[in-house]
Amino acid sequence: MKAIAYRLVAVALICAGLSLSTDVFLTSANLLNVLRQASLTFLIASGLTLTILTGGLDLSVGANVGLSACLAATVMTSTGSIALGVGAGLGFGVLVGVLNGLMITLLKVPPFIATYGMLWTLNGVTYWFMGGETIHGFSAGFRQLGSGYGLGVPVPIYVMAAFLVAGGIFTRYTTFGHEVYAIGANREAARLSGVPVRARLNLVYILSGAMAGLAAIVYLARLNSAEADIGEALTLPAIAAVLVGGTSLFGGAGSLSGTLVGALILTLVVNGMNLLAVDANWQPLVTGVIVILAVWIDVMTRQRAEARV
Amino acid sequence: MRSVPGAAYLLAILVVVFAIFGSGFATMANVLNIGVQSSVLLLLALPMTLIIMTEGLDLSMGAVLSLAGVVLAWMLMHEHGLPIALAAAAGVGLAFGVANGGLVVGLGLPPFVATLGTLGIAQGLALVITGGQSVTGIGDALPALYESRPAGIPFSMAIAVAAFFVFRFTLSQTRFGSYVSALGGNREALVLAGVRANAYHVSVYALGGAMAGLAALLLTGRMSAGHPTAAIGMEFDAVAAVIVGGTSFERGKGSLGGTLIGVLTIGVLKNGLNVLAIPSSLQVASIGVLVIVALVIDSGLKK
Numbered sequence: 148m149k150a151i152a153y154r155l156v157a158v159a160l161i162c163a164g165l166s167l168s169t170d171v172f173l174t175s176a177n178l179l180n181v182l183r184q185a186s187l188t189f190l191i192a193s194g195l196t197l198t199i200l201t202g203g204l205d206l207s208v209g210a211n212v213g214l215s216a217c218l219a220a221t222v223m224t225s226t227g228s229i230a231l232g233v234g235a236g237l238g239f240g241v242l243v244g245v246l247n248g249l250m251i252t253l254l255k256v257p258p259f260i261a262t263y264g265m266l267w268t269l270n271g272v273t274y275w276f277m278g279g280e281t282i283h284g285f286s287a288g289f290r291q292l293g294s295g296y297g298l299g300v301p302v303p304i305y306v307m308a309a310f311l312v313a314g315g316i317f318t319r320y321t322t323f324g325h326e327v328y329a330i331g332a333n334r335e336a337a338r339l340s341g342v343p344v345r346a347r348l349n350l351v352y353i354l355s356g357a358m359a360g361l362a363a364i365v366y367l368a369r370l371n372s373a374e375a376d377i378g379e380a381l382t383l384p385a386i387a388a389v390l391v392g393g394t395s396l397f398g399g400a401g402s403l404s405g406t407l408v409g410a411l412i413l414t415l416v417v418n419g420m421n422l423l424a425v426d427a428n429w430q431p432l433v434t435g436v437i438v439i440l441a442v443w444i445d446v447m448t449r450q451r452a453e454a455r456v
Numbered sequence: 457m458r459s460v461p462g463a464a465y466l467l468a469i470l471v472v473v474f475a476i477f478g479s480g481f482a483t484m485a486n487v488l489n490i491g492v493q494s495s496v497l498l499l500l501a502l503p504m505t506l507i508i509m510t511e512g513l514d515l516s517m518g519a520v521l522s523l524a525g526v527v528l529a530w531m532l533m534h535e536h537g538l539p540i541a542l543a544a545a546a547g548v549g550l551a552f553g554v555a556n557g558g559l560v561v562g563l564g565l566p567p568f569v570a571t572l573g574t575l576g577i578a579q580g581l582a583l584v585i586t587g588g589q590s591v592t593g594i595g596d597a598l599p600a601l602y603e604s605r606p607a608g609i610p611f612s613m614a615i616a617v618a619a620f621f622v623f624r625f626t627l628s629q630t631r632f633g634s635y636v637s638a639l640g641g642n643r644e645a646l647v648l649a650g651v652r653a654n655a656y657h658v659s660v661y662a663l664g665g666a667m668a669g670l671a672a673l674l675l676t677g678r679m680s681a682g683h684p685t686a687a688i689g690m691e692f693d694a695v696a697a698v699i700v701g702g703t704s705f706e707r708g709k710g711s712l713g714g715t716l717i718g719v720l721t722i723g724v725l726k727n728g729l730n731v732l733a734i735p736s737s738l739q740v741a742s743i744g745v746l747v748i749v750a751l752v753i754d755s756g757l758k759k
Contacts, residue, residue: 259568267744271744383575426587430580
């Protein structure tokens with residue numbers, strides 16, 4: 148809990164700095180915008196957090212969002228049915244998760260290689276599928292999911308809150324959740340104490356795929372258009388959010404609430420750069436530096452803990 | 457005699473299939489074309505083999521190559537002369553390689569995430585320097601060099617072939633080579649023998665960065681311009697070539713000959729699909745499938 152407290156202090160400091168240096172930051176419109184953006188990052192990063200908790204990684208989440216969104220958009224516009232479109236997006240997200248899981252558990256491919264290959268495969272298929280087209284103009288009802296408000300609060304924030312609670316209960320109070328941590332902490336020990344490691348790993352990657360599919364739907368509703376590059380810049384910030392949120396890349400330690408704080412910090416940094424009129428081209432550089440710093444802190448924390456033992 | 461890598465069969469099958477179904481595939485001009493197209497990839501895949509042999513990975517290579525290409529073009533545009541421009545590009549690559557090595561070896565960061573971070577940094581720098589635009593007007597010296605044919609071979613192929621033999625010699629005949637082979641899986645023995653394992657380990661990453669910098673010569677020469685996203689994702693092709701070539705992530709075992717076959721397999725696949733008029737986006741996807749096929753064959757052979 149102490150770790151989360153430090154991160155909340157970081158959030159407060161960034162907010163204070165931006166309130167002092169810009170006029171726009173401390174307006175309700177901007178703050179709600181930050182929260183909405185952080186919610187979207189959280190949705191992608193939440194499934195990713197589970198994979199990292201098991202000591203793995205899912206590098207395909209951004210590309211999965213991209214193709215799932217494009218498929219959902221195509222199905223929705225060609226059939227006119229929101230349900231079918233949403234089903235296509237979610238279903239495809241899950242399918243990607245199934246394939247990732249099979250590569251990792253059946254073929255024994257290291258997770259970062261399996262999902263990295265998946266990333267480029269999905270990217271290729273997305274560009275081929277879209278053929279340079281943009282699909283836009285969805286029904287007002289569907290767009291509510293991304294840009295609507297309930298009681299003055301953007302809808303994605305409700306979606307985020309629902310999954311934060313569900314995910315929190317899932318990871319903290321269910322056997323499944325404990326098994327996820329156990330696999331990440333010591334896979335062999337988990338296996339020997341009867342955890343069905345393969346089945347759990349499969350489920351974790353399926354959940355990661357499903358969350359990417361869900362995020363794709365919300366993104367689509369928010370942007371009101373789908374292009375082949377829709378998911379391209381999403382993976383690095385999502386990984387950064389998980390690591391900044393304190394989930395260890397070595398598995399077994401971390402939390403979904405930490406990932407939410409991480410998503411918030413990442414979003415605040417980007418929002419601050421926008422408000423301070425920093426060229427958007429700096430964003431990959433800044434995200435890259437944040438990733439490296441976060442992993443470095445993770446490594447140092449771990450080394451210090453090992454030295455104590 | 458070691459057994460033939462599975463990729464060799466894959467390559468043979470692809471060549472036969474494309475020769476039958478793709479008109480214009482089995483011509484001398486097209487074979488040279490495949491060689492030229494594969495050159496840049498080989499320059500990345502050779503050091504990537506060494507990095508993966510040390511149980512590491514360098515995801516930043518494509519972005520570093522793009523950045524080095526932009527630097528090379530920028531220097532040429534400002535009329536600094538080809539040798540100085542190339543030195544600057546190689547220097548930028550080397551700096552990123554040393555940084556990767558420092559992060560992985562010195563700080564102990566997991567290689568795939570550390571190099572994902574430097575990927576972002578290199579990509580960001582390339583975008584910031586150029587404002588997202590291509591750098592053109594690089595003069596005639598580099599395009600003329602690129603179009604030259606030393607001993608009748610296209611320049612890029614000559615460079616790639618030379619690099620292959622230098623790497624092969626270094627890996628099999630020098631102390632550096634045997635230490636690098638031992639780094640993956642036998643590191644403890646090296647340290648006990650008094651070898652400065654960390655220095656050798658960092659230099660493997662440094663070599664990767666420097667090669668990405670040098671590859672900018674071919675990339676920028678081919679395009680006659682520097683583009684900040686020109687080689688994004690090319691590290692995937694390099695990783696794919698290494699895996700298809702049979703180098704293993706876990707056993708610290710690899711072969712440069714296998715990687716050469718892997719690079720050619722990818723070159724033939726892309727070229728053949730091109731001849732069959734399959735869009736380039738699907739060619740990217742096909743490499744992902746190729747890697748999975750290679751891994752399935754590999755795990756089948758192990759049993």
